[in-house]
Amino acid sequence: MIWNSRGTGTKTFPSLVQELKKHFCLDFLALLETRSDKLKTERRIGSLGFQEYTFIEAEGYSGGIWCLWNAGVRRVEVLERHRQYLHLYIETSRLEQWFMTIVYASPHVMGRHNLWNALQQLESGIHGPWLLGGDFNATIFQKERRTTAVNGLSTDREFSNWYETSGVSDLGHVGPLFTWKRGNTEARLDRVLANDEWCRLFPNARVSHLPFYKSDHRPLLVQLDFITERPKRPFRFIAAWVLHDDFKRFVTDNWKTEREWKQNLHQFTHECCRWNKNVFGHIEGRKNKLLRRMDGVNKALERGRNKGHYEDLLAQLWKDFEEVLVQESLLWAQKARVEWSVYGDRNTRLFHSRANKRRKANRIDAIRIDGGEWCHDLEVIKQEATRFFASLFTEEARVRAELPCELTYPTIDEVSLQICDRPIDAVEIKNALLVWGP
Known part of the structure; x- marks a missing residue:
């Protein structure tokens, strides 16, 4: 799970993290914008229920990245610490090996300028599966932000340029589109990206946008092997x-x-x-x-x-x-x-x-049903899809007035019927093709 918790100092925060850990069976948790110095970090992490950890302490009241994990992650090696990201080497209990970069981008455009250059250099030295996720504090597409404010969010062109030239792709999501909300402004600031090798290593991976908890950011739940019932596929010629x-x-x-x-x-x-x-x-x-x-x-x-x-x-x-x-x-x-x-x-x-x-x-893993709730039950999704298309193509019974039509059509004589009914031979096909020209 990757979550911008916007602080870690409240009394209820350890209980909330422990509940999330238990409910979602978390093996790895990345917390962003922790707002905690080194002394407070080490004391607070001990109350969260994880066996191992590494972190980047906050600078004053901004920033900070914590990474915590349990025995489900066999090995974690810190490869690089940057003010805006933590680059790790991961080996799971099933001996799957890959690179992971946890990002907390600066909320200021000028502060993010060095981040995109650093990620570009980082990618050039990676030879293997790579996943990076976190709060990028920027959007790529216009549809990823919505506001009624006069001076609302704008696209970060440098982020878009880095994304288009990099070898990573968006893993998509299940759940609501926007991951951050403040007043009448909301946007998809948090996301998970991966290169092709990581997608091949985990073809069934799924990213879910969870509900808002204490923060104005949604947690991102990354499930490496999310297995759904495989639907019966129609016949396809190979x-x-x-x-x-x-x-x-x-x-x-x-x-x-x-x-x-x-x-x-x-x-x-x-x-x-x-x-x-x-x-x-x-x-x-x-x-x-x-x-x-x-x-x-x-x-x-x-x-x-x-x-x-x-x-x-x-x-x-x-x-x-x-x-x-x-x-x-x-x-x-x-x-x-x-x-x-x-x-x-x-x-x-x-x-x-x-x-x-x-x-x-x-792949459809969830839909929003009547009442605005998100449903993940495959049988309910099937029923809702069937009901929707059945109602879409069903017409209410009603009496239609006859259309005035004074046209009459000539009947086809017996000779013409026999010509239409005779088998098509190779000569006729050849002549038809020649009529089309080169």
């Missing part, structure tokens, strides 16, 4: 199937022209799913199997026995591996909804990243 040597024969054997269209389509899609599981197989599994076989053949070649046979076998395995790589690239290009011919046949990393971002953007 473009990589056409590259398989057996697919042409499969189509010939299973598409029966004598069947009625609806029955034929249902039967064919069912057989496609079976063929995909039993013959085409899982691409990642096939790739790993071929790599293991090639490793075994290389070891046999080192022993020097039956060299000609193993060299031929290795050449065939390499050919099969190349085909699997092309199929994998095509599969992820299809999932990413991009033209793979533009980006290259082997740019699987790009396609994988785009597909994951698209999947995350399309």
Whole structure:
């Protein structure tokens, strides 16, 4: 959890943190704008119920960053301390390793100027998964702020420029858009960003905007492995199937022209799913199997026995591996909804990243139901979506007046009907295509 608590000195603050820790099963907590010097920090942290901690003390009555964690985080190493961020190396109890930067940006534009340059330099030295989050005290888009004040919030152009040129993307959120509110002004000042490698390491990560507690900032709850019930997906034709040597024969054997269209389509899609599981197989599994076989053949070649046979076998395995790589690239290009011919046949990393971002953007984890409450129950979300679209496309029964129409239409003679009903031959298709021109 990352939270701008705007101070840590109230009597009820330790009890509130302990309750949040218990309710959300927190392994790591970052508190921003702690407004606490070194002596007060060490005394107050001891009452919050965490085993380990590190911090940047406040300067007077402004700033301050605390990071606290329990045994769920196996190792935390402080890599850099900056006035406006704390850069850490994280290793979880499951041995997942990544970098994390906790940010508390200055509320003044000029004070933030050095922050964006420092983050740019920091990113250039990071080689691995990276997450950064906190209070950036700035917005990127116009929709992320709302005010009735004459001199309201404005976009921080330097923040926008850094975001556009960096290799990070917004992880999105569940819950209300705005994370900060004061009077009639509200904005999304707090956010969580990550690079593509971190998104691949935690594809099911979710960021939730929690309710306001004692602060005018919402806490951000980051769940690394938020698993939801996987909905039953409709059938989709996988473009990589056409590259398989057996697919042409499969189509010939299973598409029966004598069947009625609806029955034929249902039967064919069912057989496609079976063929995909039993013959085409899982691409990642096939790739790993071929790599293991090639490793075994290389070891046999080192022993020097039956060299000609193993060299031929290795050449065939390499050919099969190349085909699997092309199929994998095509599969992820299809999932990413991009033209793979533009980006290259082997740019699987790009396609994988785009597909994951698209999947995350399309996922609905919560909706606001009647009464303004946020609902996270998947069954309720399904029911509300069904009810909404059913009412949207349902028309109230009413008597419609007949439209005056004096037009008459000629009947089609028997010869024309027979022409319309006859089968379309290849010559007719060719002539139609030639009419269109180049």
